Amino acid sequence: MDLVGPALDLLARLDDTALDALDRDAAAALADELRPVVRGLSRAYYTDGESLVGDTQYDRLYHALRAVEAAHPDLVTPDSPTHRVGGAPLDAFRKVEHPVPLLSLGNAFDVDDLRAWVDRVLKGLEGVLAEGERPTFVAELKIDGLALALTYRDGVLERAATRGNGRVGEDVTPNVRTVRAIPLRLAAGAPASVEVRGEAYMARSTFEALNERLVVAGEKTLANPRNGAVGSLRQLDPTVTASRGLAFYSYGIGPVEGDGVPERQSAVLDWLQSLGIPTGPERKTFDDVNALAAFCEEWAHHRDTLDYEIDGVVVKVDRLDYQEVLGFRATEPRWAIAFKFPAREATTRLLDIEHNVGRTGVIKPLAILEPVEVGGVTVSKATLHNADYITSRDIRVGDDVVVKRAGDVIPAVVGPVGAEPDRDRAVYEPPTVCPVCGKPVARPVGEVDIRHTEGGCPAQLKRAVEHFVARNAMDIDGIGSKGAALLVDVELIEDLPDLYELDRDDLLALEGFKEKKADKVLAGLETSKSRPLARLLFGLGIRHVGETVARELVAHHASLDELAAASGEDLEAIDGIGPIVAESVVEWFEDEANQATVARLRELGVNTLRQPGERVAVAADDSAPLAGKTVVLTGTFPTLTRPQAKALVEEAGGKVTGSVSKKTDLVVYGESAGSKLAKAEELGVARVDEDGLRAILDGAPIPGDEPPTDEIEPVENPVAADADVLAESTSAGAVGSAATGGFDMEVVRRDAEAGQGDLFGS
Numbered sequence: 001m002d003l004v005g006p007a008l009d010l011l012a013r014l015d016d017t018a019l020d021a022l023d024r025d026a027a028a029a030l031a032d033e034l035r036p037v038v039r040g041l042s043r044a045y046y047t048d049g050e051s052l053v054g055d056t057q058y059d060r061l062y063h064a065l066r067a068v069e070a071a072h073p074d075l076v077t078p079d080s081p082t083h084r085v086g087g088a089p090l091d092a093f094r095k096v097e098h099p100v101p102l103l104s105l106g107n108a109f110d111v112d113d114l115r116a117w118v119d120r121v122l123k124g125l126e127g128v129l130a131e132g133e134r135p136t137f138v139a140e141l142k143i144d145g146l147a148l149a150l151t152y153r154d155g156v157l158e159r160a161a162t163r164g165n166g167r168v169g170e171d172v173t174p175n176v177r178t179v180r181a182i183p184l185r186l187a188a189g190a191p192a193s194v195e196v197r198g199e200a201y202m203a204r205s206t207f208e209a210l211n212e213r214l215v216v217a218g219e220k221t222l223a224n225p226r227n228g229a230v231g232s233l234r235q236l237d238p239t240v241t242a243s244r245g246l247a248f249y250s251y252g253i254g255p256v257e258g259d260g261v262p263e264r265q266s267a268v269l270d271w272l273q274s275l276g277i278p279t280g281p282e283r284k285t286f287d288d289v290n291a292l293a294a295f296c297e298e299w300a301h302h303r304d305t306l307d308y309e310i311d312g313v314v315v316k317v318d319r320l321d322y323q324e325v326l327g328f329r330a331t332e333p334r335w336a337i338a339f340k341f342p343a344r345e346a347t348t349r350l351l352d353i354e355h356n357v358g359r360t361g362v363i364k365p366l367a368i369l370e371p372v373e374v375g376g377v378t379v380s381k382a383t384l385h386n387a388d389y390i391t392s393r394d395i396r397v398g399d400d401v402v403v404k405r406a407g408d409v410i411p412a413v414v415g416p417v418g419a420e421p422d423r424d425r426a427v428y429e430p431p432t433v434c435p436v437c438g439k440p441v442a443r444p445v446g447e448v449d450i451r452h453t454e455g456g457c458p459a460q461l462k463r464a465v466e467h468f469v470a471r472n473a474m475d476i477d478g479i480g481s482k483g484a485a486l487l488v489d490v491e492l493i494e495d496l497p498d499l500y501e502l503d504r505d506d507l508l509a510l511e512g513f514k515e516k517k518a519d520k521v522l523a524g525l526e527t528s529k530s531r532p533l534a535r536l537l538f539g540l541g542i543r544h545v546g547e548t549v550a551r552e553l554v555a556h557h558a559s560l561d562e563l564a565a566a567s568g569e570d571l572e573a574i575d576g577i578g579p580i581v582a583e584s585v586v587e588w589f590e591d592e593a594n595q596a597t598v599a600r601l602r603e604l605g606v607n608t609l610r611q612p613g614e615r616v617a618v619a620a621d622d623s624a625p626l627a628g629k630t631v632v633l634t635g636t637f638p639t640l641t642r643p644q645a646k647a648l649v650e651e652a653g654g655k656v657t658g659s660v661s662k663k664t665d666l667v668v669y670g671e672s673a674g675s676k677l678a679k680a681e682e683l684g685v686a687r688v689d690e691d692g693l694r695a696i697l698d699g700a701p702i703p704g705d706e707p708p709t710d711e712i713e714p715v716e717n718p719v720a721a722d723a724d725v726l727a728e729s730t731s732a733g734a735v736g737s738a739a740t741g742g743f744d745m746e747v748v749r750r751d752a753e754a755g756q757g758d759l760f761g762s
């Protein structure tokens with residue numbers, strides 16, 4: 001039965017449905033529609049580890065059913081999925097009855113839900129709490145894997161079972177014995193018998209490596225680490241489980257025989273740890289609700305810093321006797337709640353595959369999607385990476401696909417949802433000509449991308465201009481992607497140096513250009529002529545020459561001419577420059593058209609020399625711009641992804657940490673920067689936005705670190721042009737300007753360049 005179609009259809013309709021206002025007949029009809037869909041999605045999720053829709057999408061359907069049932073209790077059926085936990089155990093495994101059921105958790109989707117839960121806890125403990133007593137809560141990360149119950153008798157692992165439907169699970173002992181993280185024997189001091197509960201999961205790095213192996217072997221890849229964990233544990237052959245490198249962490253205990261069990265959840269975890277069982281490292285106790293809420297929100301933003309997937313924070317009442325007082329409702333304890341993060345995957349329809357031309361002539365496939373909300377952002381376009389990616393996942397136009405948007409990473413299509421091997425939709429055919437200019441394109445041997453075999457594509461030129469004027473390159477204000485496209489379309493620009501021959505009349509003739517803007521562009525062009533050489537080199541858009549490589553090349557070559565004269569061997573002698581980069585640079589300078597470009601730029605007054613004092617130090621030595629500095633990143637940056645920003649800081653000798661304290665030297669903020677920026681202000685820590693960071697990388701001092709003015713020698717200050725950028729960007733309230741509305745296009749565009757610059761990990 002197709003579940004995804006009806007699920008997406010229901011989701012679209014739920015938008016307009018006020019659930020509590022439905023009359024009984026409408027409610028009954030809706031419940032009849034929702035029930036099989038929720039049941040089917042839940043079966044796929046628990047039994048096969050397969051998410052046919054995103055968690056948020058599932059939660060909306062589930063909660064709609066719950067709301068309908070709450071409004072009309074007579075509609076509740078005994079088999080309603082709202083009254084069940086997990087999925088039925090598979091017949092392939094021996095069934096295990098859990099002596100004490102493994103339950104589900106209630107959800108809090110925001111801080112208000114969390115506070116409401118805390119209020120319910122306080123109410124439930126009325127008469128138990130002493131006068132003025134605040135209960136302590138322990139917050140633990142909610143790792144996304146699958147629940148296991150491990151029974152140790154006399155300290156020896158006797159049995160391992162999955163949660164199953166909560167009451168009956170599957171015996172997976174032979175498989176679990178192969179998981180190194182799970183001890184076969186507990187340390188001294190173990191009680192006569194204890195049931196250890198926890199989550200088996202697959203680390204992100206293990207998952208990525210496994211998928212790479214599966215691609216090489218021509219096998220189906222796994223959708224996500226959770227899918228990897230479920231699939232690996234429920235193998236009939238334990239040697240397969242053994243090869244999968246699963247991990248485990250415990251979050252609690254079931255029945256115990258014997259003494260020594262502590263009286264608090266936090267102490268139970270310490271105790272388990274002392275017995276040799278791994279427990280979650282990031283847990284913390286709180287008696288202040290604001291601090292608890294801040295912890296939950298903090299992790300929602302930091303989940304990408306971990307090597308495992310978390311989908312929330314579980315908050316529990318710390319004292320076990322209080323837990324007992326609070327007890328359970330239906331399928332969940334009253335003493336715990338899961339603060340859920342927005343899901344990062346959603347299912348939607350792939351409407352079309354378009355192709356984007358990048359500045360180096362790469363043609364990237366781009367998914368056009370039925371708009372869908374993923375983690376609070378509407379995504380209508382997503383990257384499909386390259387032809388191999390599409391083919392290996394057999395993604396076809398018309399499929400229902402999973403879209404992933406993780407942290408700062410570009411939205412990507414993960415693959416088609418469900419197994420539909422017989423579908424008759426057309427198989428993807430990579431283009432043989434450029435979709436913009438019609439010139440031939442081909443895939444060079446040994447490369448994954450399709451690219452232009454000859455230059456002269458207007459789309460490529462637009463991207464080249466856009467890249468050249470970008471703030472991390474020549475930083476020419478007022479042009480941007482729209483301006484670049486206009487200038488190419490009206491044929492004012494056929495090559496980069498043409499930019500410097502634009503006059504006021506040319507610009508005024510362009511749509512949207514008034515005098516003020518034209519003058520700004522002309523002033524920006526003039527200023528850009530004296531940019532540091534590394535920026536020009538990066539701006540030229542040579543394949544594989546990202547910002548870092550450009551700085552390294554300039555560190556060893558004092559001018560573009562010197563660089564042009566360098567052989568591949570000379571270049572490879574530079575630390576960090578490999579044969580691919582060296583060959584790309586040599587090839588670029590050998591090309592006559594490029595030589596003409598360089599010559600013209602020089603004639604037009606653009607600096608092609610390394611400037612005295614130009615900050616080119618790449619190795620994180622003491623002279624690196626951020627050597628020894630502790631930097632905190634917060635918010636969304638206009639052009640950099642979080643990993644890119646981190647890489648830049650680290651290359652400049654800085655260390656990136658997660659929270660702001662007096663020891664922090666610099667906070668780099670973007671849009672929607674929250675409490676960290678406020679804290680930095682409070683502590684008087686230096687703050688800059690992305691432009692400010694770039695200025696520092698170019699050699700400007702960290703605000704507050706400036707030497708007294710009389711110590712600055714003009715010659716030693718090569719980035720005078722950036723000083724105003726820095727001043728502007730550090731003024732109060734100047735926050736990055738990337739609008740969320742433009743998000744999907746903007747990030748996709750960045751991806752089109754991915755793999756061509758060092759920052760993107762090529």
Ligand SMILES: NC(=O)c1ccc[n+]([C@@H]2O[C@H](COP(=O)([O-])OP(=O)(O)OC[C@H]3O[C@@H](n4cnc5c(N)ncnc54)[C@H](O)[C@@H]3O)[C@@H](O)[C@H]2O)c1
Nearest residue numbers: 041042045051053054055058104105140142143147251314
């Ligand atoms: N995408 C889909 O199609 C689909 C289908 C079904 C369920 N789901 C998702 O699953 C959720 C419900 O599933 P559930 O009942 O398995 O999980 P839950 O969200 O109710 O949480 C309970 C589980 O959390 C895990 N857990 C991780 N860390 C923990 C900790 N520190 N303390 C206690 N438990 C911890 C345990 O495995 C436990 O069994 C839904 O909210 C939904 O998002 C998705």
